[in-house]
Amino acid sequence: MSHRFEGKVAIVTGGARGQGEQIVRALAREGGSVVIGDVLDDLGQTVADDVGDAVVYTHLDVTAPEDWAGAVALATSTFGGLDVLVNNAAIYRKQLLKDETAADLDKVLAVNLHGPFLGIQAVAPAMRARGGGSIVNVSSLAGTTSYAGHGSYSMSKWALRGLTRTAAIELEASKIRVNAVLPGNIRTGMSPTTASSDTPTGLKRQADPQETANVVVFLASDDASFVNGTDVVADGGSLLG
Ligand SMILES: NC(=O)c1ccc[n+]([C@@H]2O[C@H](COP(=O)([O-])OP(=O)(O)OC[C@H]3O[C@@H](n4cnc5c(N)ncnc54)[C@H](O)[C@@H]3O)[C@@H](O)[C@H]2O)c1
Secondary structure: OOOOOOOOEEEEEOOOOHHHHHHHHHHHHOOOEEEEEEOOHHHHHHHHHHHOOOEEEEEOOOOOHHHHHHHHHHHHHHHOOOOEEEEOOOOOOOEOHHHOOHHHHHHHHHHHHHHHHHHHHHHHHHHHHOOOEEEEEEOOHHHOOOOOOEHHHHHHHHHHHHHHHHHHHHHHHHOEEEEEEEEOOEOEOOEOOOHHHHOOOOOOOOEOHHHHHHHHHHHHOHHHOOOOOOEEEEOOOOOOO
């Protein structure tokens, strides 16, 4: 067992279930302390209780700047600082462009794009105080291609890559790395079907959330110390061919 996160403190949004939960568990297994931020309070608290003292849960609606301030303050008061942010929380929406409304597009952008933007603003001072850090934004394969009915979701995930690049440039001097992960179809509540199995190329199966969590955790760790401002696609090769 490696101890890549010994002495490190992370905030993981959307950590109450799915891929986020696996990220939380992996960080804790490797010695890290974690603040789970989510809006599913019962589920999030259950995960925190299950993992133990290294993990605390807080209500963090990523669209609310005051919740971000609270989560950063909690990380600092409970664990002494902040080194890692994983912007994992998101909502999924499927609607053809002809039927989509600006109001529903705004809801998706608020969580999937404004959320990480507010998070980056909120955590940067605390990371600077530690001499650096790592931010991982969870985009999607829909952030480098798209599919019918994925207009709002795809817009949010493409834009998150632009935010990733800009933040990496602006935070480089503070030794804060910022990268994005673009998972393919993961077996979670967001995507419970076996949709990826019909792709013509690649592994032809959904990812176990642990498999994509591993990629996020790599980028969050010092093993990725020379990786900055880029995307890592974790899709089982579905874009091949
Ligand atoms: N499941 C997939 O196939 C897939 C594919 C590509 C990318 N992703 C991305 O992976 C990430 C994790 O998704 P998942 O599959 O585990 O989905 P999930 O729905 O199981 O988990 C998303 C989590 O985000 C939380 N969340 C939603 N709105 C929030 C808000 N306003 N504030 C705080 N938390 C909020 C949810 O409560 C939930 O715990 C997301 O960014 C998603 O877009 C998923």
